[in-house]
Amino acid sequence: MQPSATIDKRPFMHGIAADLQALRKGPIALWLIFAVKFLESVAHFAIYNVLAVYLTEDLHYNDIAAGTIAGTWLTAVSVVMFFSGFIADAVGIRRAMLLAVSSCLIGRLVMTVGRSDPLIPVVGLFITTWGVAALLPTMTAAVRRYTTVQTVAFGFSLFYVIMNVGALVAPQTVSFMRTHVKGGVDVAGIHLTSSQTLFALATLVTLFAALVTLLLPVNDTASADQAPAGPPKPAATRNPMKILTEVMQDRQFFGFLLFVSLLVLVRLIFQHAHLTWPKYTLREVDKDFDFAGLWSLNPALVIVLTPFVTAFTKRLSAFWCIVTGSFISASSVFFLVFSASMPAQIAFVAVLSVGECLWSPRLYEYTATVAAPGREASYMGLSQIPMFFAKPVVGWTSGWMLATWCPATGPRDSSFMWLIVGLTTLAGPIAIIAFRKVIEGGSRRPAEVPT
Numbered sequence: 001m002q003p004s005a006t007i008d009k010r011p012f013m014h015g016i017a018a019d020l021q022a023l024r025k026g027p028i029a030l031w032l033i034f035a036v037k038f039l040e041s042v043a044h045f046a047i048y049n050v051l052a053v054y055l056t057e058d059l060h061y062n063d064i065a066a067g068t069i070a071g072t073w074l075t076a077v078s079v080v081m082f083f084s085g086f087i088a089d090a091v092g093i094r095r096a097m098l099l100a101v102s103s104c105l106i107g108r109l110v111m112t113v114g115r116s117d118p119l120i121p122v123v124g125l126f127i128t129t130w131g132v133a134a135l136l137p138t139m140t141a142a143v144r145r146y147t148t149v150q151t152v153a154f155g156f157s158l159f160y161v162i163m164n165v166g167a168l169v170a171p172q173t174v175s176f177m178r179t180h181v182k183g184g185v186d187v188a189g190i191h192l193t194s195s196q197t198l199f200a201l202a203t204l205v206t207l208f209a210a211l212v213t214l215l216l217p218v219n220d221t222a223s224a225d226q227a228p229a230g231p232p233k234p235a236a237t238r239n240p241m242k243i244l245t246e247v248m249q250d251r252q253f254f255g256f257l258l259f260v261s262l263l264v265l266v267r268l269i270f271q272h273a274h275l276t277w278p279k280y281t282l283r284e285v286d287k288d289f290d291f292a293g294l295w296s297l298n299p300a301l302v303i304v305l306t307p308f309v310t311a312f313t314k315r316l317s318a319f320w321c322i323v324t325g326s327f328i329s330a331s332s333v334f335f336l337v338f339s340a341s342m343p344a345q346i347a348f349v350a351v352l353s354v355g356e357c358l359w360s361p362r363l364y365e366y367t368a369t370v371a372a373p374g375r376e377a378s379y380m381g382l383s384q385i386p387m388f389f390a391k392p393v394v395g396w397t398s399g400w401m402l403a404t405w406c407p408a409t410g411p412r413d414s415s416f417m418w419l420i421v422g423l424t425t426l427a428g429p430i431a432i433i434a435f436r437k438v439i440e441g442g443s444r445r446p447a448e449v450p451t
Contacts, residue, residue: 071395
């Protein structure tokens with residue numbers, strides 16, 4: 001285990017205040033990125049929270065077909081994210097952001113107005129692929145570029161909190177729509193279902209995100225007095241293929257790739273939470289169960305706990321924070337194995353969220369710090385290679401698992417379904433510990449924050 005840095009002796013709240021004050025002195029571009037992250041989180045999670053249910057209730061796809069559509073889209077997002085990192089590093093933050101937000105805006109508009117054929121909203125969903133895929137590596141690279149060595153940990157923590165503020169607004173919006181706008185609304189003589197109304201709101205929010213993106217500086221390098229967390233990006237290498245070659249020649253990358261490959265087993269529980277769990281609750285708990293309202297507990301806990309967890313652990317090894325948090329998140333699934341009761345549903349979401357507070361923000365930091373300077377977006381994109389293989393497994397099998405063990409009608413064995421998910425998830429952190437020496441071989445000490 002790498003030795004941890006010196007423990008921060010500042011009073012706890014003073015430390016948080018000082019970190020926030022240090023971020024405030026940074027470039028305005030960082031806060032514009034935070035604003036876009038919030039708006040995009042609201043729009044994206046509003047759609048994603050209801051996607052599996054929408055495909056079945058509105059478009060009348062069965063469980064297997066709905067799971068296949070969702071899984072294929074998630075796979076496409078992972079494939080595009082793989083390439084989008086190189087594009088972002090090559091063309092710059094502002095241009096990459098504008099391309100991504102435009103993709104989301106067009107696709108969500110098609111999902112809102114498409115109604116004559118059930119394929120049209122699906123086409124709209126796939127139009128958003130580039131935007132959904134490109135925004136994460138681009139914004140991650142931007143946060144790294146606009147923070148300093150001293151503020152990078154808190155910067156990524158705040159980035160994650162802001163994402164979860166949006167993720168909290170989203171399910172509350174879904175809950176309101178499904179509760180109070182069940183019959184949909186009529187706009188200019190056109191009837192929009194509850195889900196289409198939700199998509200219309202997501203489109204409007206995306207439009208605001210596009211306007212904020214236009215305010216980003218054309219020159220997206222950090223200001224001279226910002227003392228960026230790494231050396232400035234080499235200006236000579238702007239060719240995406242050359243960037244790919246350089247990254248693949250970096251020895252550290254392959255240990256990192258193994259690490260994120262194993263961590264995928266934990267990250268997939270969040271795919272199940274959006275694709276498998278909502279239908280499960282409607283069938284096992286109550287047909288009118290407010291799954292979106294309960295899921296809002298996840299971002300609420302993340303918002304409250306993440307700054308405190310980060311402040312307590314930012315001087316500790318990112319590697320062990322990620323492993324510990326992964327074990328906690330993996331254990332959450334077993335509440336569903338033993339019970340379908342309301343307390344079990346609450347415990348599942350709560351324990352999953354506590355673990356997430358520990359590992360997920362540190363993973364952003366780990367990725368951005370492992371990356372060679374100027375290649376942060378490429379690393380974030382390449383980190384999605386394992387998700388490319390894993391997302392279709394969840395998307396395509398979620399529908400099959402529901403149809404087999406938790407069908408809309410007939411006998412069910414949901415406990416066995418969640419046992420499979422739980423054991424698969426738990427294998428991730430166990431394997432990470434087993435392969436730790438391989439993962440950290442040749443490390444540039446990414447797991448520590450310099451003093």
